[in-house]
Amino acid sequence: MAYDMIKTVLQAEALAKQSEEAAKQQAQSILDSARETAASLEKAAVEQAQNEAKLILTEAHYTADGLRKQAESLADLREKKVIADTEKRYDEAIRAVIDHLTD
Secondary structure, X not given: OHHHHHHHHHHHHHHHHHHHHHHHHHHHHHXXXXXXXXXXXXXXXXXXXXXXXXXXXXXXXXXXXXXXXHHHHHHHHHHHHHHHHHHHOHHHHHHHHHHHHHO
């Protein structure tokens, strides 16, 4: 009878040890899966941030390029206006020179 009791206790201990080992393996599997998921999410977040940064840089480049082109266009228009205004005053300037020379 004592043998049966000891045998039952030993079997229960062996079963508990097996269950504990299975639980450890399952926990390790869950941890490994969680680490893989975390790494995958981290990689996706980094890629998304890089893509957003590239998009922002591209938009900034296009904006800067557009502003530069607008400034160049405005400078050209101002130059043409100055030339046109100067050309309008040629006759007046020539008259002033002739008047000064004849005085």
